[in-house]
Amino acid sequence: MTENKNFLEQEEKFLKELLEKYRAENPKEEINLEEEIKKLEDEIKKMEEENPNIIEESKDFWDNLSFEENNDENDLENEEVNIEKKERIYTLKNKTKIIYKYEKNTVDLDDCRAKLTKIEKYNKDGKIEVECFYHYGFLKKIIYYNEDQTINNIDYFNIYYDNEQPSISAIYLFFISKMDKYFKIKNLEEKDIKIYGNTEYGFEFLENYPSNMIKANKEALILKILIDDIEIEEEDIEYFIDDLKSFPTITEYYSNNKIIKKDIFKVERVMEISDNLFFNANLTLQGVLEKTEYYNKDNKVDKIKEINKFIYVTEAGFSEYFPRIEF
Numbered sequence: 001m002t003e004n005k006n007f008l009e010q011e012e013k014f015l016k017e018l019l020e021k022y023r024a025e026n027p028k029e030e031i032n033l034e035e036e037i038k039k040l041e042d043e044i045k046k047m048e049e050e051n052p053n054i055i056e057e058s059k060d061f062w063d064n065l066s067f068e069e070n071n072d073e074n075d076l077e078n079e080e081v082n083i084e085k086k087e088r089i090y091t092l093k094n095k096t097k098i099i100y101k102y103e104k105n106t107v108d109l110d111d112c113r114a115k116l117t118k119i120e121k122y123n124k125d126g127k128i129e130v131e132c133f134y135h136y137g138f139l140k141k142i143i144y145y146n147e148d149q150t151i152n153n154i155d156y157f158n159i160y161y162d163n164e165q166p167s168i169s170a171i172y173l174f175f176i177s178k179m180d181k182y183f184k185i186k187n188l189e190e191k192d193i194k195i196y197g198n199t200e201y202g203f204e205f206l207e208n209y210p211s212n213m214i215k216a217n218k219e220a221l222i223l224k225i226l227i228d229d230i231e232i233e234e235e236d237i238e239y240f241i242d243d244l245k246s247f248p249t250i251t252e253y254y255s256n257n258k259i260i261k262k263d264i265f266k267v268e269r270v271m272e273i274s275d276n277l278f279f280n281a282n283l284t285l286q287g288v289l290e291k292t293e294y295y296n297k298d299n300k301v302d303k304i305k306e307i308n309k310f311i312y313v314t315e316a317g318f319s320e321y322f323p324r325i326e327f
Contacts, residue, residue, distance in 0.1 A: 015195070094124060098121050119322060121321070128149070154251065168209070193214060269284075
């Protein structure tokens with residue numbers, strides 16, 4: 001216990017000094033309010049000189065702006081629930097059908113705990129366009145189809161145990177060992193543990209987590225990944241389901257049923273630190289598009305493009321019908 005407390009104190013001291021160093025090297029730019037107002041007035045004056053009627057035209061625009069009902073063909077036309085089949089069917093104005101399929105033991109499809117097993121999208125001609133596959137409600141695969149029903153691309157996902165923590169010393173401190181039977185282990189590289197500081201421009205990369213501090217807790221390098229299609233006891237899934245999260249591993253792109261390129265993803269452990277009101281550290285996982293591999297006609301890698309760009313996965317059911325990888 002004393003050892004862990006000492007580590008926490010050492011870590012917090014290091015992180016605070018790191019944030020102070022960044023701010024000293026990147027002083028906040030002072031804004032002269034009078035100068036900013038004058039710049040704005042000069043811009044307005046210039047616009048009026050170029051077009052004397054701009055104010056009247058702007059007023060007419062807002063006066064005539066119509067707020068009539070949106071007639072977008074992608075808007076929802078009908079929603080149907082089939083309790084027996086455990087399905088919810090959305091029909092859009094363009095006659096696209098989107099079907100949400102749920103686990104057979106689901107009682108109430110409106111229950112937020114109802115777990116998706118699949119989402120299917122069909123165009124107005126009844127041809128499938130997208131299939132999304134889930135395990136315990138967590139995304140495992142998305143298949144996108146061409147008009148001729150051949151595969152355009154496939155996104156593959158792993159389900160990670162991602163429990164937010166304030167320190168690398170607390171990553172699996174409260175994880176019950178009996179849960180380990182559901183997970184396989186993958187090790188991060190030290191370079192994949194990064195520190196970001198909260199600045200006036202958002203979170204900025206400060207540096208990699210110090211190697212000597214990682215070695216003080218080797219679990220910092222451990223990723224727990226849910227074993228594919230494993231059956232989990234109900235009481236166990238309830239214990240850690242809120243700490244599971246899907247991240248992409250590979251996207252395969254096809255042409256004439258042959259792979260033409262692959263997006264390769266990885267997961268980084270990211271610590272975000274802030275001291276706006278009080279010092280705060282938040283350690284979590286982040287998906288990254290690491291690189292893209294391009295394949296030649298012999299199905300061999302012809303070119304590799306390094307990318308290293310953060311991604312996130314949108315969930316179905318909030319503002320979108322489908323999950324997808326966002327860059």
